[in-house]
Amino acid sequence: MKTSHFRKTAIGLLLALTVACSSEKQEDDLLRVLHYENNEIMLFYPDDIGSLTIAGGTAPYSVRCESGILKVDTEPWPDEWPHTFHYETLGTGEAHILISDASGQTLILNVKIKYRERNVEIKEHHASVNGDLLTLAAQKELKEKALASIPVEVGGGYKFIFTEREAGIVYMYKEKIGAAYTEGSFTVSPGEESRLFHLRFDDTVHTYVEYRQPLSRATLSPLVVVAFYEDLTEKFKPEYPEAESVYSFQYFY
16 A cells, blocks of 8 residues: 555656646747846837847747837847847837747737936925125025025926937926926036036026935945036126025935
8 A cells, every 4th residue: 555655656746747847848948038028128219229138949040120210130149148139229119029930939029119217306405605705694595595596396306308318308397296397408418527417498597417425324335316406606696796606406315
């Protein structure tokens, strides 16, 4: 009886192992693109350059994309993983990549391409005023005016839509992100230490500088962008000639 029971158990385990191995082998044989689920991929424009690595099936592979918004190499790069094909976005919209292998398997990779976006929600306002000859009353008054010059309230913010590499459309949410907004344009230029964002709304122009601080107090903590600041010195200089510097800060980190 014990021997019979042992044989049945052994046979059951052997069958289970055979099924598992067969299932794993079938999955490995399936033509697929690594790191993407459901054959869908989201890319961005402009300047989204990357690669697709094909696995399963039977090499060699054929890759084809007939689209004006997406360029895909038809041959893998020889110096990299042998089944890696590079791509570059050329516009926005939807595209399809047809992949096939030597055994006749095919799959279609559905691609959506959208503009890059950056959302900034303002969490705190701050102002800095310097001038040795300014009275305390003048410093307080000037700081209040600098704070009042900030165009969005705490809880409001900006959405930057990069239709070009360093330019695009900006939505300014005065009171709350996702609520009513004013549409404008922006460009980005390099600064001495941080990038400058030049925002234009009709005849109003704001130039914000990315303000960087250490992520923590730990030694060698990386610098991260925590706020925009705007130099308002020239704006208030005629009214407060003793002012040496006036800055407004919009913290979002």
